[in-house]
Every structure is written in structure tokens, then in C-alpha cells.
Amino acid sequence: MEAIYLRLMTECRRIAARHKTPEFYRLFQPTLATSRRLFFHHPLVAHCRELVRPYLLDDFGHGLHHASKVSLDAGAIVLVEGDKYVSVPGELERAVVLVQLAGLLHDIKRAEADHASAGAKAARRFLRDFPLSATEVVAVFDAIASHEAFSEAPVCDTVTAQLVVNALYDADKFRWGPDNFTHTVWFMASYRKLPIAEVIGKFPWGVSGIQRIKETFRTTLGRQYGPEFIDLGVQIGKEIFQYLQRHVNDLKGEAEGSGVAVFSAEVGREEE
Numbered sequence: 158m159e160a161i162y163l164r165l166m167t168e169c170r171r172i173a174a175r176h177k178t179p180e181f182y183r184l185f186q187p188t189l190a191t192s193r194r195l196f197f198h199h200p201l202v203a204h205c206r207e208l209v210r211p212y213l214l215d216d217f218g219h220g221l222h223h224a225s226k227v228s229l230d231a232g233a234i235v236l237v238e239g240d241k242y243v244s245v246p247g248e249l250e251r252a253v254v255l256v257q258l259a260g261l262l263h264d265i266k267r268a269e270a271d272h273a274s275a276g277a278k279a280a281r282r283f284l285r286d287f288p289l290s291a292t293e294v295v296a297v298f299d300a301i302a303s304h305e306a307f308s309e310a311p312v313c314d315t316v317t318a319q320l321v322v323n324a325l326y327d328a329d330k331f332r333w334g335p336d337n338f339t340h341t342v343w344f345m346a347s348y349r350k351l352p353i354a355e356v357i358g359k360f361p362w363g364v365s366g367i368q369r370i371k372e373t374f375r376t377t378l379g380r381q382y383g384p385e386f387i388d389l390g391v392q393i394g395k396e397i398f399q400y401l402q403r404h405v406n407d408l409k410g411e412a413e414g415s416g417v418a419v420f421s422a423e424v425g426r427e428e429e
């Protein structure tokens with residue numbers, strides 16, 4: 158990553174550290190610990206993690222870090238939501254495994270157009286030798302195919318599949334909160350060598366889309382705790398924007414020195 162993006166990402170992390178941790182992480186600590194245990198110790202998930210690692214786009218901000226956070230949060234959502242209506246022993250744990258496989262695989266085609274659809278097809282090929290039933294593979298496929306922001310959730314044949322589909326979407330959209338600024342946006346900018354002015358112009362805090370995502374959470378848990386992630390992200394975005402405005406001249410010199418396209422003082426917003 159170019160030094161200037163790294164420095165701005167570090168600044169974002171400093172700002173984010175002053176904000177509260179989302180309630181989701183405080184209220185569901187034991188459930189998140191269970192999700193984490195399965196993520197690191199269940200043989201299918203561990204096997205998938207090792208296999209998928211070379212295909213994940215770490216330098217595009219959608220690598221193992223992103224996939225792991227989505228998987229862990231999605232697993233916790235499945236455990237809490239599924240506890241209400243999954244009563245068959247072992248079924249809930251199996252649903253966690255499925256959503257974690259989906260979490261690991263959902264962005265393997267992130268740099269492609271229509272990455273959700275391309276990723277779902279790639280995931281189906283990827284899972285060919287995994288000991289999963291056809292129904293389970295369909296659940297993972299549907300979850301990945303429908304994880305794009307604002308897409309409609311498909312109506313699934315089973316409660317478990319519906320839970321997997323909805324939990325993946327919500328955990329992925331939690332990343333539109335603080336993670337967007339502490340991680341994703343800087344990696345994507347560096348990967349695409351975007352001029353700094355363009356990065357700032359794309360800052361989604363002023364974009365209607367980031368607020369509208371709050372209306373799209375699919376699970377009860379997502380609808381309850383997801384908006385706080387988004388609000389925290391917006392707040393951090395506003396602060397980093399103010400920081401950028403204060404340091405506009407320093408950044409201009411840095412950008413020129415680092416070979417990144419010249420910083421423009423015309424920092425505005427544009428629709429994503």
C-alpha cells in the first residue's frame with residue numbers, strides 16, 4: 158500500500174478508536190466466542206480457509222481480514238436467530254459452518270463485474286469435494302449470489318438456508334460501518350491508485366446509499382444492531398473528512414512525493 162493511503166488509514170483507526178464499540182460485540186460476546194471457536198477449529202471451515210487464502214484479494218480490502226470478520230459475525234447471527242426455531246441437534250452448528258463457508262468464499266471474485274454472481278459460481282466449484290449435501294451447497298450459493306448491497310433476498314426452501322442467506326448479507330453490511338474507513342476504502346484506493354481527491358469524493362458518509370443500507374438488513378438482529386454500525390461509520394467518515402480538510406496542503410505535498418495522482422483541493426462528494 159502507498160504510504161499516503163497507509164497514513165490516512167492509520168489516522169482513521171486513531172479516530173475510530175475514540176468511538177464506542179458496536180453493541181453487537183458487547184452484548185453477544187459468548188455467542189461470538191462460539192462462532193470463533195467453530196471458525197478456527199471446525200475441520201470444514203479450517204480446510205476452506207486454507208484453500209481460499211490464495212484467492213482472496215487482501216490488497217483490494219476484501220481479503221482474509223474481511224472474509225473472517227463477515228464469517229465470525231454471520232456465525233453469531235445464525236446462532237442467536239436460529240436458536241429461536243432450529244431445534245434439531247447439530248443443525249444450528251451446521252448452519253454456522255455453512256454461513257462461515259459462505260463468508261470465506263463470498264468475495265473471491267470481488268474485483269469482477271457482478272462479483273456476487275461470479276463468486277457464487279466459483280464457490281460452487283470450490284465446494285465440489287466438500288462433504289456437503291446438495292441442499293447445503295445451494296444455501297451457500299444463494300447466500301453469496303444475493304449478498305450484493307440492496308439485492309433482494311431469495312426465498313429459500315429451508316429455514317436453515319434462509320438463515321444462512323440473511324445472516325451473510327447482514328454481517329457483510331456491518332462492514333459498511335467503521336471497517337469501511339479503518340480498512341476497506343484505503344486498500345481499494347491503493348489497489349486502484351485512485352487520486353486522493355477522488356477517494357475523498359467517494360467517501361460514502363455523504364452518500365444516500367450508506368444511510369439507505371440501514372433499511373436493507375434482513376435478520377431481526379441485523380435490523381436491531383446494524384444501523385449502529387452504519388452510524389458509527391458515518392461519524393468516523395465525517396471526522397476523517399474534517400481531518401483531510403485541515404491537512405489539505407500537507408497531503409498535497411505527500412501525494413506528489415509518493416507518485417499518487419496530485420491531490421486536488423476540490424474535495425467534494427459524489428454519488429457512489
Ligand SMILES: [Fe+2]
Pocket residue numbers: 263264267272273304305
Ligand atoms: Fe461482496
Ligand SMILES: [Fe+2]
Pocket residue numbers: 219223227263264329
Ligand atoms: Fe464482502
